[in-house]
Amino acid sequence: MRKSLLALTAGLLLAGSVSAASAADKLKVGFIYLGPVGDLGWTYQHELARQALVKELGDKIETTFLENVPEGPDAERSIEQLVRAGNKLIFTTSFGYMDPTLKVAKKYPNVHFEHATGYKRNPNMSTYSAKWFQGRYIQGLIAAKMSKSGVLGYIGSFPIPEVVSGINATILAAQTINPNIKVKIIWANTWFDPGKEADAAKALIDQGADVIMQHTDSPAAMQIASERGKLAFGQDSEMIKFGPKTQLTSILDTWGPYYIARVKAELDGTWKSEDSWGGLDSHMFAMAPYTNMPDDVKKIAEDAQAAITAGKLHPFKCPVLGQDGKPVECKGGANLDDGQILGMNFYVKGIDDKLPGK
Amino acid sequence: MELVEAIILAVLAASTPLLIAATGELVTERSGVLNLGVEGMMIVGAACGFAGAWLTGSIFIGALFGIVAGTLMSLVFALMALGLAVNQVATGLALTILGVGLSGLIGAGFVGERITPALHLDIPGLTNIPLVGRVFFGEDAFVYFSLALVIGVWWFLYRTRSGLILRACGDNHVSAHALGYPVLRIRTLAVMFGGACAGLAGAYLPLAYTPFFIPGMTAGRGWIALALVVFSSWRPGRLVVGAYLFGAVTILQLHAQGWGVGIPSQLMSALPYLATVIVLVLLSRARTGGSTAPAALGTVFVPDR
Numbered sequence: 001m002r003k004s005l006l007a008l009t010a011g012l013l014l015a016g017s018v019s020a021a022s023a024a025d026k027l028k029v030g031f032i033y034l035g036p037v038g039d040l041g042w043t044y045q046h047e048l049a050r051q052a053l054v055k056e057l058g059d060k061i062e063t064t065f066l067e068n069v070p071e072g073p074d075a076e077r078s079i080e081q082l083v084r085a086g087n088k089l090i091f092t093t094s095f096g097y098m099d100p101t102l103k104v105a106k107k108y109p110n111v112h113f114e115h116a117t118g119y120k121r122n123p124n125m126s127t128y129s130a131k132w133f134q135g136r137y138i139q140g141l142i143a144a145k146m147s148k149s150g151v152l153g154y155i156g157s158f159p160i161p162e163v164v165s166g167i168n169a170t171i172l173a174a175q176t177i178n179p180n181i182k183v184k185i186i187w188a189n190t191w192f193d194p195g196k197e198a199d200a201a202k203a204l205i206d207q208g209a210d211v212i213m214q215h216t217d218s219p220a221a222m223q224i225a226s227e228r229g230k231l232a233f234g235q236d237s238e239m240i241k242f243g244p245k246t247q248l249t250s251i252l253d254t255w256g257p258y259y260i261a262r263v264k265a266e267l268d269g270t271w272k273s274e275d276s277w278g279g280l281d282s283h284m285f286a287m288a289p290y291t292n293m294p295d296d297v298k299k300i301a302e303d304a305q306a307a308i309t310a311g312k313l314h315p316f317k318c319p320v321l322g323q324d325g326k327p328v329e330c331k332g333g334a335n336l337d338d339g340q341i342l343g344m345n346f347y348v349k350g351i352d353d354k355l356p357g358k
Numbered sequence: 359m360e361l362v363e364a365i366i367l368a369v370l371a372a373s374t375p376l377l378i379a380a381t382g383e384l385v386t387e388r389s390g391v392l393n394l395g396v397e398g399m400m401i402v403g404a405a406c407g408f409a410g411a412w413l414t415g416s417i418f419i420g421a422l423f424g425i426v427a428g429t430l431m432s433l434v435f436a437l438m439a440l441g442l443a444v445n446q447v448a449t450g451l452a453l454t455i456l457g458v459g460l461s462g463l464i465g466a467g468f469v470g471e472r473i474t475p476a477l478h479l480d481i482p483g484l485t486n487i488p489l490v491g492r493v494f495f496g497e498d499a500f501v502y503f504s505l506a507l508v509i510g511v512w513w514f515l516y517r518t519r520s521g522l523i524l525r526a527c528g529d530n531h532v533s534a535h536a537l538g539y540p541v542l543r544i545r546t547l548a549v550m551f552g553g554a555c556a557g558l559a560g561a562y563l564p565l566a567y568t569p570f571f572i573p574g575m576t577a578g579r580g581w582i583a584l585a586l587v588v589f590s591s592w593r594p595g596r597l598v599v600g601a602y603l604f605g606a607v608t609i610l611q612l613h614a615q616g617w618g619v620g621i622p623s624q625l626m627s628a629l630p631y632l633a634t635v636i637v638l639v640l641l642s643r644a645r646t647g648g649s650t651a652p653a654a655l656g657t658v659f660v661p662d663r
Contacts, residue, residue, distance in 0.1 A: 036462050036573040038469035068462075153616075159623070184616040187623035193577035194568040196608070199372055203612040206364040218575075220568040241470060242570065356622045 029053070029263055030087035031065035032078055034094040035192070041217035041236040042191075043067065045253040046093045046116075052256035057263055071096025079104045083111050089266045091259065092116065101125060112271055114262060116255075117162070119342075123273050128258060131279035132162070133169040133341065134308050135251035135287055136213075137315035138301050139233050140173025142248050142290070143211040144181050145297040146231055152183045153204030155214040155221055157191045159356045163215045165344040167351070169315040170213065173304075175350055184209055185353050194220040205230055211248075222246060231292065238288050249301070250288040257283045277338065280309040316341060321349040365609055366493050370501050371567060373605030375400075375559040377504045379583035380590070380597050381511055382555020387587055388515060389548035390528035392656035393435055394450025397580025398457020399553050400560030403428040405465035407561025408571040412468055417476045420565050421500075421558060428557015429550050431457060436549045440542050443658045454580070462573040475569035476500065498566045500558075505598075507555070512594040524548060528652030531659040541659055556580065589638035591650045596641055604634045 031050055035043035047065070054063055064087060069078045075097050082090050083104060091114045092101045098118035105113045105125040113125040121127055143152050152174065156163050167185065174181040184207055186200045193216075201212050201221035205228050212232040214221045219242040225232035226243035234240070234250025258276065265271040278284030287305060290298045307313035316336040319327035323346065331337040347355050379396055386393050406427035411420025431453060439449040476498040479485060484495040515521040524544055526534045531541045559579070564571045582604065590596035611626040642650070 038462070038466055038573060040470055040572060184618070186612050186615040187627070189623060189627040190577070192574065194570075194572060194575045195372065195375075195563060195577065195579070198568045199368055199609055200612050202364070202368050203609065203616050206361055206368075207613065207616045209616075218568070218572055219570065223568060223570065241472065353618045354620045356624060 027061045027089065027263070027267055028085070028087040029061050029063045029266075030082035030085070030090040031063065032069050032075065032082070032090070032092045032094075032097060033065055033067040034069065034071065034096075035217075036067050037065070039192070039217065040219060040239075042253070043093070045237050046091075046255055049255035049259050053259045053263060056260050057267070060267060061263060069097075073100060076100040076103055079113075080107075083108050088112065089114070089263060089271070112266060112273075121273055121275060126262075126273050126275065128255075128276040128278070128284075130253065130282075130284035131277060131341075132251055132285060133165045133315055134279050135285060136166040136169040137173040137308065137313075138287060138304050139213060139249065139251075140170035141177060141304055142293060142297055142301050143170065143213065143231075143233075144174035144177035145300065146248065146293060147178075147181070147211045149208050149210045150178060150181055151207075151209045152181065153201070153207075153209030153212045154183055154185045155197060155200045155204070155212070155216055156185055156187045157216045158189060159187060161342055161344045164347070164355065165316075165341050166215055168320075168344065168348045171350055172315060172320070172348055181350070183351055183353075185351070187356060188216050190216065192217045194218040197221050198224050201225060201232075202228075219243075234288060240288070240291065245292055247288070248292055249290050252286045252288055254283060254286045277342075280305060281311065323347050323349055323351065325349055363489060363492060365613060367497065368609045369602065369605045370493070370497050372608055373601045374501050374504045375562045375567065375579055376583050376586060376604060377598065377601040378500075378507065378562065379556045379559035379580060380586040380601060381504070381508050381594065382552040382559070383583055383587045384590070384592060384594065384597060385511060385515075385524070385555075386548050386552030387655055388528045388592055388652055389524050389545045390531055390652050390654040390657065390659070391439065391545050391549055392446045392450065393432065393439070393453070393549060393552055394447060394584065395431065395435055395453025395457065395580075396552075396556050396583050397576060397578065398454035398460075399428045399431040399556035400457075400563075400580045400583075401461040401574070401576045402431050402457045402464070403557030403560030404563050404575055405461035405468070405560075405571060406557070408468055408471075408473065408564035409464060410561075411473050411565055412471055415473075417473075417565050420473075421561050424557040424561025424565075425554045426557070428553040428555070428560065430553075431557070432549045432553020435553070436546045439658075440545055440549070443660050446656050446658070458574065465571045465573060468571045469573070471570065473565070473569050476566040500562050500566055508594050508598055515594065525652070528654055531654045531657070535659070535661055541661065545659075556583075559583070586634070586638075588651075589635055589642075591638070591642040592652060593650070596638060599641070600634050600638050603637055604630045607633045 033043045037047040066078050069075050089112045093116045095117045098120050101113050101115045102120050105122045115127050117129040118127050188196050197216050198220040201224040210230050212225045214235050219239045222232045222239045222243045226246040232246050236253050240247040290301050314335040318330035322328050403424035407420045407424030410423025435453050438444045439446045478498050481495050485491045527541050527544050535541050586600045590600050607630040611629050
């Protein structure tokens with residue numbers, strides 16, 4: 001039995017190498033995914049981008065993806081597996097793949113790597129991420145306009161800078177509409193637990209919040225808001241299916257154009273290691289259609305989106321006041337600089353809560 | 359007062375899947391079998407339960423699908439751990455891994471679909487009673503069924519002859535065998551009951567709690583159910599206390615965060631675990647002065663014929 005199994009495996013391996021040889025003229029591009037491709041959120045959006053890439057350049061490339069790859073040291077094995085399979089450009093699509101990607105990148109200098117949302121680079125390893133706080137700013141404007149109770153509910157995942165800058169951008173925007181706006185923040189301490197996210201949404205609504213925002217991955221909060229007749233914003237992907245009369249908009253991760261550009265560069269031989277932190281102007285993310293709101297609110301949102309895209313409006317325009325009411329040091333001239341936003345670990349004035357760990 | 363009612367309703371919903379899954383596992387363990395595959399059976403129950411409800415439009419049939427799926431999963435376990443006498447811990451862990459993969463496969467076609475969740479009861483004259491009406495007569499049927507289930511299991515274990523025999527298998531399978539009881543058959547039935555409960559608990563998630571299916575949506579609830587069984591010292595009454603306490607602290611810590619109490623959220627998230635462990639340990643020390651684990655728990659039994 002064991003012998004025949006070995007023979008079978010060998011046969012499969014042989015078949016694999018044969019098909020690889022016949023496709024040798026095609027560039028092989030690999031992807032490492034955190035969740036299942038059907039998670040309807042983070043990984044799903046990367047998968048949509050991969051499909052867009054195949055549609056655009058399918059005759060010149062061959063793509064492979066590995067899903068459900070846990071973050072941490074074990075990811076190294078999966079990344080190396082893609083290298084050995086002949087992939088020349090590999091996208092690792094979650095923060096926790098940072099060190100494993102770097103390790104494999106150093107081992108294989110002739111293979112190019114692209115790591116999402118990290119900060120460690122190498123001559124053959126780029127990083128890419130998006131300025132989601134710009135989208136959060138637009139959501140803050142809409143939320144303040146649409147809230148009748150003046151209380152917003154915010155479900156956070158972990159108190160890391162990306163999430164904190166999102167909360168701050170939201171509240172800064174909301175204050176321009178309603179200076180007395182309140183935000184209640186609940187940390188779920190998980191990226192993904194539909195039941196817990198739903199419980200958090202229930203708690204926020206029971207405490208008087210009537211617009212729910214989330215920085216967790218499942219559509220559970222949207223679904224609860226819909227059940228209770230409140231309003232909500234989606235996360236990562238289009239969630240309007242779970243709240244046709246509830247979703248105001250959603251920040252959509254749109255990695256497609258970036259993936260296509262990077263693969264084209266690889267095909268042309270112009271690929272260089274760089275750091276891309278794209279905002280609305282770069283098409284790294286997009287806003288879902290503005291729905292379930294009157295035209296004047298829609299116009300405010302669209303105007304803000306246009307102004308941010310054109311570079312005329314910055315969510316963290318100075319002065320930005322800390323919780324103590326004192327202005328935060330303004331390193332970027334007219335606004336906070338990228339480093340301050342990427343490392344944001346304070347709440348702005350107007351949030352009556354303590355940032356965990358502060 | 360409305361807030362109190364809302365909190366109690368949320369606690370009931372959050373505790374129910376834990377209670378159902380833990381009740382099943384309690385029976386399994388009382389027969390002397392340790393099945394660590396609760397998470398795997400639950401997630402397959404969730405996928406099949408959603409599939410059933412989506413295909414037929416009936417929550418009841420969805421729940422049946424979940425029960426059957428969980429039972430089939432537990433039969434895989436019974437075949438390995440009882441039939442072939444493989445190590446129970448390893449088999450249970452393998453069952454979880456199998457379940458997570460299998461549920462993704464089964465549920466792949468249903469991701470993003472919606473169903474109408476289980477209706478909440480509405481009994482004229484009762485559900486409208488202020489304060490208590492919605493708590494006692496206004497939740498979905500799963501909530502009340504789970505309580506009936508625990509009471510039924512308590513009655514079975516302590517008030518029937520079959521329950522006594524099942525406990526005997528768990529405490530000393532050699533003696534039970536010598537007395538002529540079919541140990542393996544009894545254990546297989548207990549494992550199947552555990553699987554059915556886990557499947558139903560899993561199905562509760564997409565049918566009533568969050569009415570959609572996403573891979574991995576059980577998010578570790580099977581492991582919590584397993585822990586509850588241990589900390590309840592294998593007693594149904596304490597299991598109810600544990601499950602509701604866990605649910606209550608989970609919901610209350612979310613509310614405390616919303617009120618801005620100022621305790622770090624990381625500590626708050628750990629509170630349900632801490633509170634449940636402490637209370638159940640105190641309970642079991644006060645009454646019996648120690649653990650009451652079934653003596654033969656997790657040990658392989660091969661009858662000598």
